[in-house]
Amino acid sequence: MVLNPVISKLAGKLVVLASASPRRLEILSNAGLRFEVVPSWFKETLDKGLFKAPHEYAVETAKQKALEVARRMPFKHLKTPDIVIGADTIVTVDGMILEKPVDKEDAYRMLSSLSGKEHSVFTGVAIVVCHEKENEEVDYQLFDFYEETKVKFADLSDNMLWEYINSGEPMDKAGGYGIQALGGMLVEYVHGDFLNVVGFPLNHFCKQLDLIYNRCTSSADQESVSVRLSHNGSHATTIVTQPPPGLPAQSSHSPSSKNSSSANPVHKVKRKSSESEVDESSWMLVNSLSKHTDAREAEFIYNTTLPLTASRGQVIELNVTEHGDTELKKEDLQRIIDLMDGFKSSKALFTASKMCVFDLLQSRPGLDAAQVAQEIKASVKGTACLLEACVSLGLLKSKQRACQKPVYENTDLSSRFLLSDAPSSLRGYIQHCNDTVWPLFSHLESAVREGANQHEKAFGKTSKDMFQDTFYNSQEAKLRFMNAMHSIAKVTGRAVATAFDLSSFKTACDLGGCTGAMAYEFTKAHPGLSVTVFDLPAVVEMSEHFRPLHTDNRVSFVAGDFFKDELPKADLYILARILHDWPDEKVCILLSKIANACTAGCGLLLSEIFLDEDRRGPSRGLLQALSMSEGKQSSATEYSLLLKTHGFITAHVRHTDNLLDAMLCIKA
Numbered sequence: 001m002v003l004n005p006v007i008s009k010l011a012g013k014l015v016v017l018a019s020a021s022p023r024r025l026e027i028l029s030n031a032g033l034r035f036e037v038v039p040s041w042f043k044e045t046l047d048k049g050l051f052k053a054p055h056e057y058a059v060e061t062a063k064q065k066a067l068e069v070a071r072r073m074p075f076k077h078l079k080t081p082d083i084v085i086g087a088d089t090i091v092t093v094d095g096m097i098l099e100k101p102v103d104k105e106d107a108y109r110m111l112s113s114l115s116g117k118e119h120s121v122f123t124g125v126a127i128v129v130c131h132e133k134e135n136e137e138v139d140y141q142l143f144d145f146y147e148e149t150k151v152k153f154a155d156l157s158d159n160m161l162w163e164y165i166n167s168g169e170p171m172d173k174a175g176g177y178g179i180q181a182l183g184g185m186l187v188e189y190v191h192g193d194f195l196n197v198v199g200f201p202l203n204h205f206c207k208q209l210d211l212i213y214n215r216c217t218s219s220a221d222q223e224s225v226s227v228r229l230s231h232n233g234s235h236a237t238t239i240v241t242q243p244p245p246g247l248p249a250q251s252s253h254s255p256s257s258k259n260s261s262s263a264n265p266v267h268k269v270k271r272k273s274s275e276s277e278v279d280e281s282s283w284m285l286v287n288s289l290s291k292h293t294d295a296r297e298a299e300f301i302y303n304t305t306l307p308l309t310a311s312r313g314q315v316i317e318l319n320v321t322e323h324g325d326t327e328l329k330k331e332d333l334q335r336i337i338d339l340m341d342g343f344k345s346s347k348a349l350f351t352a353s354k355m356c357v358f359d360l361l362q363s364r365p366g367l368d369a370a371q372v373a374q375e376i377k378a379s380v381k382g383t384a385c386l387l388e389a390c391v392s393l394g395l396l397k398s399k400q401r402a403c404q405k406p407v408y409e410n411t412d413l414s415s416r417f418l419l420s421d422a423p424s425s426l427r428g429y430i431q432h433c434n435d436t437v438w439p440l441f442s443h444l445e446s447a448v449r450e451g452a453n454q455h456e457k458a459f460g461k462t463s464k465d466m467f468q469d470t471f472y473n474s475q476e477a478k479l480r481f482m483n484a485m486h487s488i489a490k491v492t493g494r495a496v497a498t499a500f501d502l503s504s505f506k507t508a509c510d511l512g513g514c515t516g517a518m519a520y521e522f523t524k525a526h527p528g529l530s531v532t533v534f535d536l537p538a539v540v541e542m543s544e545h546f547r548p549l550h551t552d553n554r555v556s557f558v559a560g561d562f563f564k565d566e567l568p569k570a571d572l573y574i575l576a577r578i579l580h581d582w583p584d585e586k587v588c589i590l591l592s593k594i595a596n597a598c599t600a601g602c603g604l605l606l607s608e609i610f611l612d613e614d615r616r617g618p619s620r621g622l623l624q625a626l627s628m629s630e631g632k633q634s635s636a637t638e639y640s641l642l643l644k645t646h647g648f649i650t651a652h653v654r655h656t657d658n659l660l661d662a663m664l665c666i667k668a
């Protein structure tokens with residue numbers, strides 16, 4: 001990941017470090033950050049046994065520290081910070097989490113457990129971005145990540161340990177040592193970020209700020225960001241309003257006692273003078289605020305973590321050279337070139353996929369251009385160009401022995417996503433992009449001028465005719481469309497199905513669930529759940545072609561029209577990639593029907609691309625809107641407000657880092 005300037009982006013903002021650690025203060029001041037220190041009152045008492053991995057505990061503690069300060073400041077300090085940074089450092093060895101020792105004996109116990117061994121130091125970091133609104137409400141956006149560093153201690157004698165403990169250094173430090181001072185003597189090696197051990201992973205923090213404020217753009221960046229950050233635990237998207245493990249759930253807002261994780265929907269906090277008497281614990285703080293807050297004012301904030309694949313940049317920065325000239329930065333030039341050439345890359349991918357190049361090279365790797373040309377019935381010259389272009393795009397690998405022609409094989413990427421029969425095959429969707437989306441986009445200028453879709457220009461038929469054609473006239477067109485939906489559902493299904501704890505639901509109905517690909521992912525992920533796929537009769541009939549070999553009898557199909565017919569009864573309704581396609585009136589009809597079919601406590605799981613709240617990304621959603629379907633793209637808040645008008649309260653929002661995001665709502 002290319003790191004862009006970040007500290008300067010915070011100039012003029014009220015940045016608050018929610019930590020009493022002198023080391024964090026020093027690390028951040030040395031980096032040139034200007035900030036205030038407001039130590040958190042959050043007590044580090046979360047039940048460690050409730051976390052699956054130690055870093056989750058550190059991240060959750062960091063979040064609670066930062067949120068406590070973010071919520072307290074408007075009342076106690078009478079000012080709202082722009083961003084609050086919280087952190088928590090822990091040491092783990094032999095499955096134990098070591099925090100600061102409570103006394104010398106405790107320090108001895110910790111240090112002797114580290115002697116002669118390698119251990120991990122995790123620092124969880126939370127960045128809370130506060131948005132104060134005109135009505136004095138404050139919205140919080142939460143970003144969090146963690147960093148792990150491995151440290152190996154030498155074998156330490158008891159004398160050495162006690163001499164070190166008696167220096168007094170261990171007492172305010174996780175694991176009972178300070179690597180930056182006397183404790184450095186104990187250490188044989190460090191693998192990873194040294195500052196992370198000291199208490200703050202500065203480099204990862206800057207990368208996170210870069211994502212938040214600069215939104216890195218080149219495809220190379222996107223890849224390395226997702227790899228690096230997911231490797232080291234960035235972007236946990238836990239909902240901030242959930243009580244952390246170990247803290248009590250609030251029952252008064254609980255829409256369903258079965259689902260305790262959705263029990264605390266209080267998020268936007270409205271300032272009132274009467275609310276200044278608050279408990280020190282952040283969760284209790286939320287509770288006490290909610291007591292004073294009118295239920296209608298009590299809304300949600302969303303954990304709108306920015307997706308890793310940020311939009312490609314719109315701003316070109318010009319460097320001023322020593323001579324005062326302006327010079328285009330290399331990466332900016334590359335950015336523009338990538339944008340200009342983007343359509344060529346897409347079309348090369350579509351064409352190679354349509355001509356079955358990837359399937360061919362999977363069954364017969366090592367063919368040269370002439371051999372591929374013969375198999376796909378194309379010219380040698382054209383095929384050679386296509387194969388070389390695919391190599392440059394990372395879709396194929398070429399090998400060449402001296403004096404021989406290059407031969408080609410698939411890369412891992414193409415084997416994973418581009419083969420017809422790969423479990424995560426996107427081939428069906430790629431074909432849809434080529435055959436349907438591409439012609440629409442070639443009339444984009446007209447679409448922009450007219451504000452309407454271009455089906456008629458692109459296909460000689462109006463949108464409605466096209467729909468009819470797709471579904472009722474041509475079997476082949478129908479299959480192609482279903483194949484596209486099937487491939488997307490297979491790739492996104494698991495992420496959507498596992499986004500929430502759905503154990504309290506026994507029956508679900510996937511509305512417009514097409515081939516059932518998503519439904520199967522739900523039954524796979526939730527052993528107690530049965531799913532009914534509800535779709536048009538023609539779709540249900542054709543869905544036979546897509547049934548997995550070993551069908552799961554917890555998935556069944558019912559034919560009907562969700563705008564007209566009665567919906568099958570279920571505890572949970574799933575709407576995946578449905579709403580964005582329909583105009584407001586139709587959306588309203590559908591949501592009313594679902595609301596009528598639901599009793600209190602029933603769920604609605606909505607899955608779409610959620611636009612960022614400021615509508616600056618992700619590009620995927622904004623570009624999709626350009627095809628001008630009758631519907632529109634919306635943010636999580638917009639969807640949430642829409643659902644609220646139909647009686648659904650948003651319990652969780654999750655940005656999955658897959659192609660679709662998800663929102664779980666509960667019928668009040």
Ligand SMILES: Cc1cn([C@@H]2O[C@H](COP(=O)(O)OP(=O)(O)OP(=O)(O)O)[C@@H](O)[C@H]2O)c(=O)[nH]c1=O
Pocket residue numbers: 018019020021022023024039040044065087088089090091100121172173174175177178179180183197198199200
């Ligand atoms: C391993 C190690 C840790 N530390 C310090 O250990 C404290 C951890 O405790 P915390 O709970 O994360 O933070 P805190 O000090 O209680 O502050 P706060 O953020 O207010 O909770 C932090 O200080 C760190 O620097 C060092 O200074 N050097 C080291 O080598």
